[in-house]
Amino acid sequence: MPNGTAGEKNARDLADNAPVWHPASNRAGALQHAPGPTVILTSAAEIMPKPIDWLWLHWLPRGKIIILAGQPGAGKTTQALSIAATVSAGGLWPDGSRCTVPGTVLLWSSEDDYHDTLVPRLMAAGADLNNIRFVDRVADETGELSFFDPARDVQLLSAKLSAIGGARLLIVDPIVSAVAGDSHKANDVRRNLQPLADLARDHGCAVLGVTHFRKDSHGTLPLDRVIGSQAFGAVARVVLVAAYDEAARRGVLARAKTNLGPGSGGFAYTLEESSVCDGRITTSVVRWREQVRGPARDILGAVEPCDENERSEREEAAAFLADLLADGPVATKVVRKEADGAGHAWRTIERAKRDLGIEAEKRGSTWYWVLPAVDSVSSVEPTEDRHDD
Incomplete structure (x- = not known):
């Protein structure tokens, strides 16, 4: 068909005047006209950060x-x-x-x-x-x-x-x-x-x-x-x-x-x-x-009952502590380091501490473990319970 014919012109007019489809906007008005359930997305930029209360x-x-x-x-x-x-x-x-x-x-x-x-x-x-x-x-x-x-x-x-x-x-x-x-x-x-x-x-x-x-x-x-x-x-x-x-x-x-x-x-x-x-x-x-x-x-x-294997480990830990503290108070940090080096779990050491009646005493800013038979000096503040540095 030659260019410029009436039929071609009509076709172009129809194309130019045809309605154009656009995606629905994300505005509230568009959501109200949604045909069914829809997912709402929230931009992170709209979220106001706040600390834990x-x-x-x-x-x-x-x-x-x-x-x-x-x-x-x-x-x-x-x-x-x-x-x-x-x-x-x-x-x-x-x-x-x-x-x-x-x-x-x-x-x-x-x-x-x-x-x-x-x-x-x-x-x-x-x-x-x-x-x-x-x-x-x-x-x-x-x-x-x-x-x-x-x-x-x-x-x-x-x-x-x-x-x-x-x-x-x-x-x-x-x-x-x-x-x-x-x-x-x-x-x-x-x-x-x-x-x-x-x-x-x-x-x-x-x-x-x-x-x-x-x-x-x-x-x-x-x-x-x-x-x-x-x-x-x-x-x-x-x-x-x-x-x-x-x-x-x-x-x-x-x-x-x-x-x-x-x-x-x-x-x-x-x-x-x-x-x-x-x-x-x-x-x-x-x-x-x-x-x-x-x-x-x-x-x-440290407070729950133990089985036979744990009891044996506890006895070994008690012997370890008795030997470590025999010469006098030892800083808690040192006790933990020595216990780790000897392969004793800290919870087992804590139980053994209680079994032996070991006391935690504070000298300055440092806590020490002391066997009951060891006399503490007057500058030491006693406590009946557990303390770690």
Whole structure:
């Protein structure tokens, strides 16, 4: 067909006037007209960086899930109530620092009675009971009551937090009750803990979940000892572990994991009787003792019972210490160096130290280990517990 014909001109006109398709913009208006679900992308440039907000520096972050796990009889609930008391009354943390902003604490427990256990323990720990709220029941539209279920009712609790102005701490005891499915399956655990993670984030609330160690897990990595799926430890930003030596009446609380700060160290504690209500009620309370150093596995090993092989190693460590300290006090740093060189695990050395009644004494700014038979000079400050430089 020759150029310039009427048919060709009509074709060009149609092409020039045809509508042009453009991709939908990423603006809110375009999203409102999307035909179905759509993924929203957020630019990192739009995110405002912010520091971690700590309830207790390097131990309890606000807006996160924290796990407290331990052996039976370690006083996990008593420790959790001590933490609740500190937050409610603006008390002192185990490291001596103060909770500078007291506030509301929510507590859900399926294992202990409010009247004869939880409230007396809170009183013994010095709690401001006006700042403690028990998560009790749920009322439906008709007013019918049912018990709160952390596997079902967390969104309702989140709405209640909005209504009361929030809380600084929520304790869930035990945390496995928040899992409606199989607590040994990672997908079930992650899916069921997400509402608690959302509540923590949305309200700036630290969520402390209490749980147990797996049976026959002694000596394994502390994070692997948390009962149920490893997802419990993965979802939590901080995992705390506890063990208690009934014979020595001494326990330890240690950091097994943290994504947000130092990942080791801990505190010794004792569980003691205390009387409240003018002596009419006897209850238990945790008394925090000295700070301990080292990885959680070694800290737990210093108080947990040992098997025959460990007992033999402990006897060898005791002989090593008796020989090392026979001529007088030795600096803790030197003890550790010599023990490492001799192939002794530090947790075994700690146990042997306790067996021999070795004392830690401070001279100037340096800690020394001393056999009981060795007289210390007047300038030495004694302590009955463990210290590392």
